[in-house]
Amino acid sequence: MKLELQNISKSFGEKQVLKGFSFTAESGKAFGLLGRNGAGKTTTIRILMGVFPADGGTILLDGKPIDYGRVSIGYLPEERGLYPKKKILDQLVYFAELKGMKHRDAVSAVDDWLRRLEMAEYRNKRLDTLSKGNQQKIQLITALAHDPQILILDEPFSGLDPVNAMMLEDVVKEEIARGKIVIFSSHQMNYIEEFCDSIAILNGGVAVLQGDLRELKRSRAKDVLVVRSPQRERILADFAGSAKPGESDTLLIRLPAPEKKQAVMSRLAARYDVDEIKVFEPSLNDIFVEYAGEQA
Amino acid sequence: MKQFGTILKFELQYYAKNKVFVGVTVFLVALIAVAMFFPRLASLFVSEGQEATVSEDRPVLLVCAEDPSLEALASPAFSAAFPGYEVQPADEAAVRERVGSGEAECGFVLDSLTSYTYYVNNLTMYDSNTAAADEALRTVYRLSAMEQHGIDAQEAQQILSAPVSHSVENLGADQTKSFFYTYIMIFALYMVILLYGQMVATNVATEKSSRAMEVLITSAKPVAMMFGKVISSCLAGLTQLLCVFGTALLCYRLTSSDWDGNPIVSSLFGIPPYLLGYMLLFFLLGFLLYAFLFGAVGSTATKLEDINTSVMPITLVFVLAFLVVLPAMTSGTVDSPLMIVCSFLPFTSPMAMFTRIAMSTVPVWEIVLSVAILAASVAGIGVLSAKIYRAGVLLYGSAPKIKDIFRMLRRA
Numbered sequence: 001m002k003l004e005l006q007n008i009s010k011s012f013g014e015k016q017v018l019k020g021f022s023f024t025a026e027s028g029k030a031f032g033l034l035g036r037n038g039a040g041k042t043t044t045i046r047i048l049m050g051v052f053p054a055d056g057g058t059i060l061l062d063g064k065p066i067d068y069g070r071v072s073i074g075y076l077p078e079e080r081g082l083y084p085k086k087k088i089l090d091q092l093v094y095f096a097e098l099k100g101m102k103h104r105d106a107v108s109a110v111d112d113w114l115r116r117l118e119m120a121e122y123r124n125k126r127l128d129t130l131s132k133g134n135q136q137k138i139q140l141i142t143a144l145a146h147d148p149q150i151l152i153l154d155e156p157f158s159g160l161d162p163v164n165a166m167m168l169e170d171v172v173k174e175e176i177a178r179g180k181i182v183i184f185s186s187h188q189m190n191y192i193e194e195f196c197d198s199i200a201i202l203n204g205g206v207a208v209l210q211g212d213l214r215e216l217k218r219s220r221a222k223d224v225l226v227v228r229s230p231q232r233e234r235i236l237a238d239f240a241g242s243a244k245p246g247e248s249d250t251l252l253i254r255l256p257a258p259e260k261k262q263a264v265m266s267r268l269a270a271r272y273d274v275d276e277i278k279v280f281e282p283s284l285n286d287i288f289v290e291y292a293g294e295q296a
Numbered sequence: 297m298k299q300f301g302t303i304l305k306f307e308l309q310y311y312a313k314n315k316v317f318v319g320v321t322v323f324l325v326a327l328i329a330v331a332m333f334f335p336r337l338a339s340l341f342v343s344e345g346q347e348a349t350v351s352e353d354r355p356v357l358l359v360c361a362e363d364p365s366l367e368a369l370a371s372p373a374f375s376a377a378f379p380g381y382e383v384q385p386a387d388e389a390a391v392r393e394r395v396g397s398g399e400a401e402c403g404f405v406l407d408s409l410t411s412y413t414y415y416v417n418n419l420t421m422y423d424s425n426t427a428a429a430d431e432a433l434r435t436v437y438r439l440s441a442m443e444q445h446g447i448d449a450q451e452a453q454q455i456l457s458a459p460v461s462h463s464v465e466n467l468g469a470d471q472t473k474s475f476f477y478t479y480i481m482i483f484a485l486y487m488v489i490l491l492y493g494q495m496v497a498t499n500v501a502t503e504k505s506s507r508a509m510e511v512l513i514t515s516a517k518p519v520a521m522m523f524g525k526v527i528s529s530c531l532a533g534l535t536q537l538l539c540v541f542g543t544a545l546l547c548y549r550l551t552s553s554d555w556d557g558n559p560i561v562s563s564l565f566g567i568p569p570y571l572l573g574y575m576l577l578f579f580l581l582g583f584l585l586y587a588f589l590f591g592a593v594g595s596t597a598t599k600l601e602d603i604n605t606s607v608m609p610i611t612l613v614f615v616l617a618f619l620v621v622l623p624a625m626t627s628g629t630v631d632s633p634l635m636i637v638c639s640f641l642p643f644t645s646p647m648a649m650f651t652r653i654a655m656s657t658v659p660v661w662e663i664v665l666s667v668a669i670l671a672a673s674v675a676g677i678g679v680l681s682a683k684i685y686r687a688g689v690l691l692y693g694s695a696p697k698i699k700d701i702f703r704m705l706r707r708a
Contacts (some may be wrong), residue, residue: 081507097302098515
């Protein structure tokens with residue numbers, strides 16, 4: 001399966017939130033939808049789920065306009081919350097039935113997931129008797145119980161302890177392996193780097209960067225060197241204009257061009273007492289800050 | 297449609313498991329049962345002897361007449377006109393003192409048969425003593441005047457109390473009978489719409505404030521959600537009414553002999569079946585109309601605390617409708633121009649038209665037109681509310697102004 005959002009635009013009153021945003025997500029792979037707070041991620045997700053229509057653009061599933069009557073979507077919203085005063089089983093079955101499951105199937109699917117997430121003992125408890133992390137696991141079941149083709153997880157790891165986070169990681173990896181389209185939205189870049197094959201960074205209503213995550217990292221211009229040296233201050237003075245302090249006592253030196261890498265490295269090694277020189281490889285965090293940092 | 301069924305079932309379970317709802321229903325049913333059996337229960341406790349003692353403690357009524365012949369005429373007349381009082385003669389000073397101290401309830405100081413002063417300590421709203429005294433004195437005056445003209449006392453009495461017989465041939469509704477059940481039905485409609493409307497609004501706002509809405513809105517169609525909620529609350533309200541009225545009817549069947557002497561209770565249960573049908577029709581349509589609005593307003597509130605102020609305009613319209621219908625009903629002028637207009641306006645017609653049907657004779661075309669307008673409004677407002685709901689449930693922060701709601705509607 002292949003999900004394509006093409007040229008989506010959406011305004012609320014005067015405010016234009018999306019200005020022709022496009023991305024493609026494929027089954028069996030996780031897609032990372034990134035952007036700062038208020039960039040339009042939730043709006044994109046709601047349009048994708050058909051909560052409200054886009055002002056312009058199309059959503060295609062396998063090349064055809066998406067038919068909400070036939071495709072099933074599971075959604076874990078960033079704003080968590082279910083019915084605090086109701087029995088856990090009752091409300092999970094209710095949500096599964098709303099998604100089109102028969103009562104009997106819904107009960108057995110919910111029970112399976114409660115066992116899988118080690119929550120079976122809370123089956124007949126009220127939701128508000130659970131801790132926040134456990135409530136989040138319950139909410140995750142509303143997204144998974146009906147076995148959706150498309151799974152949208154908005155900040156799925158926030159608030160989980162490391163054991164629960166690992167359990168969720170396993171679940172997500174399983175779902176990806178089972179051929180689901182998984183769309184991730186998170187500010188925890190380490191999780192995006194771990195799961196997502198491709199990403200899109202949303203800024204100013206358009207995708208400022210998108211594609212295969214490894215390619216994106218690899219194709220970045222290799223024009224910055226990371227230098228560790230006891231003569232840090234001297235190098236900074238000598239390379240004034242192109243050098244700046246980096247993290248943990250390192251220096252970052254921007255090259256005039258990537259081809260000059262060898263020449264500058266030799267010069268540094270010959271003139272200064274240098275402990276380490278390497279080409280700077282940006283983390284997703286660096287890429288995110290670079291592309292999403294300034295409001296376009 | 298399947299979603300609607302799921303939502304309806306879930307919401308009905310909410311009412312069935314709600315302790316307050318079940319408790320209130322049980323309480324009302326018990327209250328009605330006790331009320332209906334009250335005469336039978338009361339008769340068990342009241343013995344003959346207690347009844348006899350009641351008459352000994354009669355309030356004192358003083359009559360003062362300077363002229364002994366006036367006194368001789370007036371005293372028996374007052375004794376006859378005020379059977380609940382002990383009539384005692386007194387002079388004017390004693391009347392003032394004893395009435396002022398509360399020893400006597402009231403006093404009459406007579407100047408002649410056609411003029412007197414009434415003394416009372418606290419004049420109540422319902423004091424009809426002067427009217428009774430007027431009538432008694434007038435009769436005495438006429439009798440004595442006739443005797444002076446040579447007509448003997450017995451003949452004069454016959455002339456004055458000549459009986460007139462009449463029979464009533466009513467071709468339309470009988471307001472003396474219909475008033476009480478119309479009153480109760482209008483009141484039931486009023487209470488149920490306000491209580492359940494508020495419940496629908498709170499229910500929607502709770503889902504929104506607990507953020508369950510985030511999942512709901514992506515799982516179910518807003519129209520299915522709105523209709524599921526409103527219709528389930530309508531069914532719950534109807535069930536509650538049926539329980540209460542059903543209990544009343546059942547108890548009346550069991551105790552009807554105790555109520556023979558009570559025209560109000562007998563007329564209440566003598567309600568014609570066709571009126572019950574109209575009652576049900578206007579109850580359903582009126583309930584749906586208001587419940588949709590309450591639901592839509594509930595969806596625009598972010599916090600539960602906002603609900604009370606948000607629903608105020610709707611409550612106000614509804615209370616106004618009630619205030620138009622109630623005076624018309626109590627004064628019997630149910631076909632006034634205002635009532636006729638109100639019986640076609642969708643927000644007032646459930647109460648106004650029902651009152652007119654029950655207490656007057658309304659042409660069939662008027663009823664059909666009123667129901668058609670109401671039904672069309674219910675459908676229109678239902679769809680409109682679902683649109684407000686869809687836009688409203690995802691809005692957080694300050695509650696939207698009316699202007700914003702209209703803008704949302706245009707876009708929806």
